[in-house]
Amino acid sequence: DAKTTQPPSMDCAEGRAANLPCNHSTISGNEYVYWYRQIHSQGPQYIIHGLKNNETNEMASLIITEDRKSSTLILPHATLRDTAVYYCIVRAPGTYKYIFGTGTRLKVLA
């Protein structure tokens, strides 16, 4: 199965950029990388996804390396409400299912 690797936890000062890395070395050429976050056992919230190019939306930016083996989610100005578990996800090859990893627990500090 496709697999992602993320650091288990990170801290970020409020107002600073939070950069969350993810390794997905087994990703295939046509698979997207998705990022979600989950706040205290609520349903995961979609943030952003990308294939090859960098992407930006109102929530975050996604930087994907040229070899597509890793990516970084950037929250440009973290707030206390961004404290959550962030999941980097790829779709399992040849299937329609997401494989969630263990995620990164981001704590934004006042």
Add this chain to the structure above:
Amino acid sequence: DAGVTQSPTHLIKTRGQQVTLRCSPKSGHDTVSWYQQALGQGPQFIFQYYEEEERQRGNFPDRFSGHQFPNYSSELNVNALLLGDSALYLCASSLGLLAEGHEQFFGPGTRLTVL
């Protein structure tokens, strides 16, 4: 525009009982996926329904079954409940079978406790 809704919010059952969880997808979505999330872990894929058929299944026993209705809503059924089935059950909807990079939107989940 209503997002994904799930019912009930919480449920308590005893071992050996059966349970049915319900999900209504986001407006305009036609595909529903179900996930199980044990405490402290990431969601685990159970199965996905599209055009009223199960299209993909994760590593879950046959005690877990589902259904999708013509209006795209879905049910998850779990028979012969075990203590280990206690978890947050998440429903996610999307447009199409995720083959085109379409994102999934998750509901708030149903918290199932098996005693």
